[in-house]
Amino acid sequence: MPLDKLKDALKKTRDVLNMRVEDVFVPGRTLETCDLEILEEALIAADVGIEVTEEIIEAMKSAARAQKMPPGGPLEMLESELLCMLEGAENLEPWRPTKKPHVVLLVGVNGTGKTTVAGKIAKRIKDSGGKPLIASSDTFRAAANEQLTIWAERANVEIVQSVSGADPASVAFDAVSKSLSGGYDAVIIDTAGRLHTKVNLMEELKKIARVCGKKLPGAPHDIFLVLDATTGNNGIQQARLFDEAIGLTGIILTKLDSTSKGGIALAIMRELDIPVKMVGVGEKIDDLVDFDARSFIESFFES
């Protein structure tokens, strides 16, 4: 993961954590005399989630009782407890298209960054020598097609456009057909923002996915939930409901650069069995990085 970009993006989260963590871990004090409540508050403020926070505090208390303090002190212990917790939940392989064509469906609530992510992923595939196609299955919002067209131009890739009011599933079908006949490596399908609680809109997503599979068995190969990190813990509920409705293969966490609540990535991985695949670290086309738990956690603590 390009470390500098990630570190820059996590600055706000790091500041929240470090400020409080410094208050907790006064040099020379043992963990037993440190104020773990401050740490608890800091972790919750960074949206690590109650469950993860409680586990961490317990683990640190018991390590302290057993006098198992690492050479780097409590801070190192915190870091290694976080890492240990995420073992097995790590995203081991950076995401790449593995099928040809590899069909990716982007879903999420309104304004999370789906259209931006479509452009960013297309650019990344193009940069690595692939031939991606993007498709506008957002036929709901008036300017959606234009917005995606701008991203297609920026990424210098082809687009299957939509007409306002058209059936989003038919756009997806056309895109998958075109990708098969045109020798494309990947199809990135952008969809309209929708609330996870709206049953009919979730049905529409299922239909889009079904139609892709009709044209190309096995498609869509990935269904990524694009989740706005600034929404905090409500994101967990969004992920749960989208997953129940259509089955997610991963999460793309956006706007990490504009929040101090980057801990949400840890909560997601711990509480849901869905990997965070990539993170959005800005509004520009190259501001998308692969997620790696180790670098992520290290970026919480190192400036």
Ligand SMILES: Nc1nc2c(ncn2[C@@H]2O[C@H](COP(=O)(O)OP(=O)(O)OP(=O)(O)O)[C@@H](O)[C@H]2O)c(=O)[nH]1
């Ligand atoms: N700072 C920051 N802004 C982002 C990031 N990703 C997207 N945005 C911004 O978020 C806003 C919404 O992005 P869109 O891509 O239009 O979101 P969307 O999910 O397609 O929105 P709808 O189609 O309306 O549901 C835009 O202003 C983007 O520039 C990110 O990683 N960091």
Ligand SMILES: [Mg+2]
């Ligand atoms: Mg959009």
